[in-house]
Amino acid sequence: MKKKTSFLFLWMCTLLPVLLSAQAPGRFAFKDGKFVIAQFTDLHWTPESPKCAETAATIRAVLASEHPDLAILTGDVVTDDPALKGWVDVVNIFNETKTPFVVTMGNHDAEYMTRDDIYDFLLKSPYYVGAKGPADIMGCGNCVIPVYGSQRKGTVEALLYCLDSNDYQPDKLYGAYDWIHFNQIEWYRRQSAGFTVANGGKPVPALAFFHIPLIEYNEIRSDGKTYGNDKEGGVAAANINSGMFSSFLDMKDVMGVFVGHDHDNDFLGMDKGILLGYGRVTGTDAYGSLTRGGRIIKLYEDQFKFDTWITTPAGREASYYYPSGMNSEEEQTMTYLPGVKTSSGNPGVAYTYYEGKCKRVADIDTCSKVKSGVMSNFSIKEAAVTDHFAYDFRTLVRISERGVYRFYTYSDDGSQLYIDGKLIVDNDGGHSARRVEGKVALEKGFHELHLLYFEDYMGQELEVGYAGRNVPETTLPDSMLFLPD
Structure with a gap:
């Protein structure tokens, strides 16, 4: 499920960016050239469990430490009955901390409450600016959040695509999980093209958030260039190449994709210039051995650039830098080669x-x-x-x-x-x-x-x-x- 907060209207898929921006009385914007997102994933909130208090404390600690402009919850939020009580408890965290938030659907959320009912409830929060999304495409909550410039206040400088990766599909020949469908991809391509045209033909730097990883995550696991934890023993994606990744490549706007679902993975890796990354499992009732926390993403205004790291109640972990693929751990641990003395000033x-x-x-x-x-x-x-x-x-x-x-x-x-x-x-x-x-x-x-x-x-x-x-x-x-x- 996806939630969006802050004082920003989500741009509906059938409207042009220019029309949408004209309708937004309040909206997200870069501050001092930065925009910070906190990704929480796989809360697996079990309303009658005493461990919910620890999950809430984790979220609050991350919010208090990082002061994000927006929180995005990438699925499997409330995963037991009574589901409505669970959603009330989760939403109250963001209402009380006055944190704008968005939710994308996980594969377990609709097992306990219908998508429509979840979104009807979320829309009542003053800090939620999401939508059910277009009724004529697969899933619920598909939407895009524009982030405006701090200097060029009428210009969209970044985009955050929130997509429903759906849940299950009946034909096990294709694997247990569903995927992002063609009409969702078509919707994304229309949005991307519209923003690109409005930006003078230049793609707008973007990120994408959803729950179930793309099949391409399997490719980067074996290239020896990922950074972070890879303890799941695999990637629980559908056995279908949906075309979502190739559309990101084609439209040239999405810099990074952030998912959840695999609780013992939080690794990041580059595939053809796009970062494929996991968040950090947040919920104490979720399986997995990783310390609970959230992923922080800091965007830079008017640049195809961001930094990302994990924050837990104990503090920050190492940072990863896009697009270089470098990280702060290697900056601190590698042996630096000294420069050589030279009298040469001749190029060549x-x-x-x-x-x-x-x-x-x-x-x-x-x-x-x-x-x-x-x-x-x-x-x-x-x-x-x-x-x-x-x-x-x-x-x-x-x-x-x-x-x-x-x-x-x-x-x-x-x-x-x-x-x-x-x-x-x-x-x-x-x-x-x-x-x-x-x-x-x-x-x-x-x-x-x-x-x-x-x-x-x-x-x-x-x-x-x-x-x-x-x-x-x-x-x-x-x-x-x-x-x-």
Whole structure:
């Protein structure tokens, strides 16, 4: 279920953004360039249980600590009878703390009270600005919350999509759980397109919230690049690729997706530039071993950027930074490589070009040296042959801010990237175009970058890029590269 509070009208799916904004007498807005969301998930509120008091204390502690602009409850809120009493108790937390809130449906909520009755009750709260959502699409509570600018007060600077991931479906060939259906996806696409047009053709930075994870969450579990707890032993998604994720990619607005459902998961991971994340289980009566709490998400105005962390009554846990994929734990624990002294002020990349057959980067030593020179950046376009050649690139990369950085190579065939003599990206071997990345902690200043590349046969590609906490991913620019002494 989804709830929305604050003094903001939810924009109905059939109305244009311009019309909707004109109807909103009060609304969410960035404050000092920030907007903070608290996600609570899987309260599993059991009205007659004494543990409800502990769940309420957890929510209140997080709200008191973080002072969010909005709380979003991502499903499985009240999961036993008497359900109405449970909803009264939960809503009173937000009424008493004067916290705007939204609820998205979980798979258990409608087992104890109908969706319509739940929303009829929620709409009575002065801190709820949700809606039942369009009657002609699947589910209940589908809606979008615009967040306006602090400077450009009439401009929507962020969007929060709340969706009903539904509950169960009868054909077990597709798995136990339902999914987000095509008419919901079509509704999202219409909303997204409308906001993009109203924003001069630029997608508006957005987040999406619902209960049951997408099947794509399974893909990031095995890539070795997730951060957080992965203790569930899997992802309890439907066995159907609904097309929701590909629509997020297509519309180019959703930066991150936040779900619940799997209580022993709170991990985050990037898939094709979109963060797929879990909240932290909140309810004491819910199964699971994780310390109860909530996920905090801090959006930045007019940027495709946010930070997120878990807060419990004991305090904050480590922060994760989008879009870099870095986190505060590695900032504090990784060994920082010191900058090197240099007298060079000349821009460029020194290279040596070879010809000969290679199957591994190490084979470059057996190739024939053809020429050496200087380029403005890494390039293989000047190779004299289409196959069986190699390059040895050396440069100094200038790092403007101390931090953890992620470097990548996209190459066909093999490549290896070293910084200050340390192998950071190992994309070696004969293969089609492939991306590999690695992280390194760097002090401010110049650092030696050594890149080895070879082309065996059939296709030639080389791209080198990086990202940092405050640096959106980009290819390494000429302005960062300087010739070694």
